[in-house]
Amino acid sequence: MNLIDGNKISAEVKDEIALEVTRMKERGEKVPHLAALIVGHDGASETYVGNKEKACKQVGFDSTVIRFEESVTEKEILEKVNEFNNNPSIDGFIIQLPLPKHISEQKVIEAIDPRKDVDGFHPINLGRMVIGLPAYVSATPAGIIELFKRYKIETSGKNVVVIGRSNIVGKPISILLSQKASPGDATVTLTHSRTKNLKEVVSRADIVIAALGNPEFLTADMVKDGAVVIDVGITRVKSEKTKSGWKLIGDVKFDEVSQKASFITPVPGGVGLMTIVSLLQNTLKAAKGEIYPKK
Amino acid sequence: MNLIDGNKISAEVKDEIALEVTRMKERGEKVPHLAALIVGHDGASETYVGNKEKACKQVGFDSTVIRFEESVTEKEILEKVNEFNNNPSIDGFIIQLPLPKHISEQKVIEAIDPRKDVDGFHPINLGRMVIGLPAYVSATPAGIIELFKRYKIETSGKNVVVIGRSNIVGKPISILLSQKASPGDATVTLTHSRTKNLKEVVSRADIVIAALGNPEFLTADMVKDGAVVIDVGITRVKSEKTKSGWKLIGDVKFDEVSQKASFITPVPGGVGLMTIVSLLQNTLKAAKGEIYPKK
Numbered sequence: 001m002n003l004i005d006g007n008k009i010s011a012e013v014k015d016e017i018a019l020e021v022t023r024m025k026e027r028g029e030k031v032p033h034l035a036a037l038i039v040g041h042d043g044a045s046e047t048y049v050g051n052k053e054k055a056c057k058q059v060g061f062d063s064t065v066i067r068f069e070e071s072v073t074e075k076e077i078l079e080k081v082n083e084f085n086n087n088p089s090i091d092g093f094i095i096q097l098p099l100p101k102h103i104s105e106q107k108v109i110e111a112i113d114p115r116k117d118v119d120g121f122h123p124i125n126l127g128r129m130v131i132g133l134p135a136y137v138s139a140t141p142a143g144i145i146e147l148f149k150r151y152k153i154e155t156s157g158k159n160v161v162v163i164g165r166s167n168i169v170g171k172p173i174s175i176l177l178s179q180k181a182s183p184g185d186a187t188v189t190l191t192h193s194r195t196k197n198l199k200e201v202v203s204r205a206d207i208v209i210a211a212l213g214n215p216e217f218l219t220a221d222m223v224k225d226g227a228v229v230i231d232v233g234i235t236r237v238k239s240e241k242t243k244s245g246w247k248l249i250g251d252v253k254f255d256e257v258s259q260k261a262s263f264i265t266p267v268p269g270g271v272g273l274m275t276i277v278s279l280l281q282n283t284l285k286a287a288k289g290e291i292y293p294k295k
Numbered sequence: 296m297n298l299i300d301g302n303k304i305s306a307e308v309k310d311e312i313a314l315e316v317t318r319m320k321e322r323g324e325k326v327p328h329l330a331a332l333i334v335g336h337d338g339a340s341e342t343y344v345g346n347k348e349k350a351c352k353q354v355g356f357d358s359t360v361i362r363f364e365e366s367v368t369e370k371e372i373l374e375k376v377n378e379f380n381n382n383p384s385i386d387g388f389i390i391q392l393p394l395p396k397h398i399s400e401q402k403v404i405e406a407i408d409p410r411k412d413v414d415g416f417h418p419i420n421l422g423r424m425v426i427g428l429p430a431y432v433s434a435t436p437a438g439i440i441e442l443f444k445r446y447k448i449e450t451s452g453k454n455v456v457v458i459g460r461s462n463i464v465g466k467p468i469s470i471l472l473s474q475k476a477s478p479g480d481a482t483v484t485l486t487h488s489r490t491k492n493l494k495e496v497v498s499r500a501d502i503v504i505a506a507l508g509n510p511e512f513l514t515a516d517m518v519k520d521g522a523v524v525i526d527v528g529i530t531r532v533k534s535e536k537t538k539s540g541w542k543l544i545g546d547v548k549f550d551e552v553s554q555k556a557s558f559i560t561p562v563p564g565g566v567g568l569m570t571i572v573s574l575l576q577n578t579l580k581a582a583k584g585e586i587y588p589k590k
Binding site: 127133174180201 | 417418419421423427428451452454460469475480481484485486490491492
């Protein structure tokens, strides 16, 4: 069994980005600038935005965080989005979800200039990805692709089974791995709650991507010997063994599945760490005009 | 074996649309208006646009066709698209593809107001479809979904295998049938030229959708007893048996596969006839503001 080490790869990619930023500075270019908008005081959101700021600092990006109280109106959010859209110093920005219920997330997402949509949530970026055009790909699927690249995991002609059809993981990773691309060119089956013969389907997979959000769902008896197993699930559960009183559990029963897998991502320390790295990569692409030409 | 009769269903749907148009007229509402832009004198394109005009007449839609010579510039096309976008009498319009090589099809498609993009080719409509938001779905996948509805073919929990990963058929029908919807909720495998064990994968399918454009590719030995077989291929081949000197052949070896299938679409007379019907349905939706609210 080979461990796919998210710690190692995310550090590697960050180092590469930091080097690129140093070079940009040396050439007298503006450094990439990522902005984030956060509403309210949700703990997980605060942590995530805090990690983004920290990661920006690590690689030398400029970073801006705008905070609103829960009482903010949709109009105020849309005005801020418009301001970000028109601020030439900001290369890319994200709206930390979820937003309070009185604000339409979809309306806010569609108000983002697709050229600055480094989360890849705007339908135009999703649509461009489906067609195979340059597009911002959302963080988790982009992170999985990066791991395949770094570990030279062959996907062409492989049977891939994705478990879970969410808009931000299951659907986009299925589409990406089906594309004429490398990584890609896989035969992908997308499974979900209505799939009848899941165990049988999964047992044929060369590569399994578990993204259903059900702790330790994937057990050894479901997986074929030598399969590559990617665990996207992150569920926080109470634990008496940790100082904090809780621990993170993935969708894969790691102890037993790791006995059969050729490659496997742990939780924590796997895919989760790649999401912020993907966001940094998208922001770098935005700054360099790699997806959309600069105005 | 039950024949899925595209002639019958397309006539049925057209009758329903015509009835709806009559009612709209009675209520003093504007009738739906479909416009088309065609460049050059390609035979297939002329036929297709001619059929669209005819279908519009049959159901009582207004129809406009704008023709340009091959020498037209991209700028002139984009100006016409802009004119269509801003013409309140036009509910939806299509750009007949292919365009001459000196014109960027993608640029033209992205210039279409997504609210009038009844071909469903704009990335924003594709992206909205992936997310599960209201969107114009392109003609062939929408036509297949309509056939499933009309023949009450159950897709929930079924194993669907799609052969061919084109942007206008294979990818969107895979996405649609995976969605939490009815028809939908299927376990979909998207196969293509890099799929290694195609025969084995297809033999497990409850529903096979052949959309690779390879005449008579799907043979009886590949299909399981009782499978539903949808043939999207249309290849024109020479024939001494027809007056015209040519005939249309699908991707399915009909004579033998029909012996095993529970339901099957013929070529011609199957899916192909549904494409224009889908376009009429999208135009009706545009006129009624069902996908995007009217301005």
